[in-house]
Amino acid sequence: MIGLNRFIKLVAASTLLLIAAGGMVTSTDSGLAVPDWPNTYGHFMFAFPLEKMVGGIFYEHGHRMIASTVGFLTIILAVWTWMVEPRRWVRWLGVIALGAVILQGVLGGITVLFLLPTAVSVAHACLAQAFFCLTVTLAVVTGSSMRGITTGAACDDKLLRRLTFALTGAVYLQLILGAVMRHTGAGLAIPDFPLAFGRLIPPLASSQVATHFAHRVWAACVTLLMVVTVWRVVSRHRLEPLYMRPAMVAVALLAAQVLLGGLTIWTSRAVLPTTFHVACGAATLACCLVLALRTSVVRLS
DSSP states (O other): HHHHHHHHHHHHHHHHHHHHHHHHHHTTOOOOOOOOSBBBBOOOOOEEEEGGGGTTTHHHHHHHHHHHHHHHHHHHHHHHHHOOOOHHHHHHHHHHHHHHHHHHHHHHHHHHHOOHHHHHHHHHHHHHHHHHHHHHHHHHHHHHTTTTEEEEEOOOHHHHHHHHHHHHHHHHHHHHHHHHHTTTTTTTSOSSSEEEEEEEEOOOOOOOHHHHHHHHHHHHHHHHHHHHHHHHHHHHHTHHHHHHHHHHHHHHHHHHHHHHHHHHHHHHHHHHHHHHHHHHHHEEEEHHHHHHHHHHHEOOO
């Protein structure tokens, strides 16, 4: 089981790398740098000449190679989990993860073949985060501190449990808004930060401005919910590292995320801050999910 848990953590880390690579594709506008799928300019993906991986092709083709690797690793994850994991619900989580990564690959292909339709591109981004959450969940429930668990209430602090799940859902919604903003070209619809056109509330003259402002408003809501949740952990559970560690990492990541959001605006969507903003958002979601899971399961051994 220790070997399985380490492998699942590898899959989760690879998925975070994949999300970052996808962010790099959108940050560099390389989504159509390779116009065919599943081949790359007629070549089998892993046979494409390395010397031709230049410019946008490097980012898009590299993204596909990482995605294929994650897909292969997920097949191993699902089979391994099914073979050695005694808990049926955990085995099915592995199967669901495999189904999600297959669907994600199909959505990626549709995105290219149909020339980046907004709805499909947004769905592709949202499913990436959901798949990442599945791998993180599997890593948590197969870990040494949670081995032998079942669903139930490990933490007697009902308010904390509710806060952690509300926070996780709020962060996921924020990532959805971010995906909509990126794929509708609204990233610089409001060109200044922290103000919006020099005001607290900008004139909502277009859907792009409205989308961008909604992303900022919800970011403030997430920040408030994060502060309340972390305060609850610190004030009631400061001696419990299973709760304190993810809470502290989550609040640090959120602070970094706000800074990266500002840098994205101030640098007119420079590639590195924009890409790190995407990856940091996923990492924040993962920490919130870990905290929520740890408050909602009970140890049996």
